[in-house]
Amino acid sequence: MWRGMIILAGLLAAAGTAHADSRLFCSADDAQARFTLESGFASDAGHRLNHFRGALIVKDPAQAPTFSKRVFESQHLSNHWSRDGELLLEVFDEGGDDTEGATLDLVVVAGQRGKPAANFSGTYSLTIEGGSKPYAAEGKVSCGTK
Template sequence: MWRGMIVLAGLLGAAGAAHADSRLFCSADDKEARFTLESGFESDAGHKLNHFRGALVVKDQAQSTVFGKRVFESQHLTNHWSRDGELLLEVLDGGDDDTGGATLDLVVVAGERGKPSANFSGTYSLTIAGGEKPYAVQGKVSCGTK
């Protein structure tokens, strides 16, 4: 019984925090890539980033040996904007020793300023540079709020 009350109290506390902050997610799954991104922004002026995480799978066989599957954290988010229905996220993976100097840049642009919505769409561009062969693709992305 106490466990149930603690869980309920936690959920109610999280619900109160959800009104104060924005939690956004974006995902895509097409012939080029599959990814999910989740970010949280404060509702105060400046919309400071609370957290960021994501995962990406590059489906191109030539690129999958270097960037087959990557996990992203806050340090990978190099540019972000969330205001009045508009969202921009730029994720940069500068590569580690396992990429041979190649870098990955994923940019998501979604929503429309002045038209906030719980669910919205946009585009993504994915670029891999510094490897054997340059790689650049674009696609559609679906986003929403939690």
């Protein structure tokens, strides 16, 4: 009997842990840019990043040769914060030979601390520097949890 209760308690604890991790996504599609970002954070102390990926299309024709399409992975996420309904993601692409020294910085700030929700909104800021023509854009972003 005790053995059965201990096994049941262990299963319930494991199930709670599995569902506690958060998967967040954000997207925007406006006149300046179109992007999607997806990240996962552990529920334990420190909210460690489990994974990150994303894609971006800059719609400005002047930026098309260097940043028309970019794919992001965990190494591009330079800053992240997810706590109690608030989300901050900063994606930095230092480019390379294909960008002729230009860099891209995308910052997403969404949600409101103390008010966690399944779907929430915020803003994004996109800057491209170091190229022939600096670029800056801002807009609204929609985020949610999976």
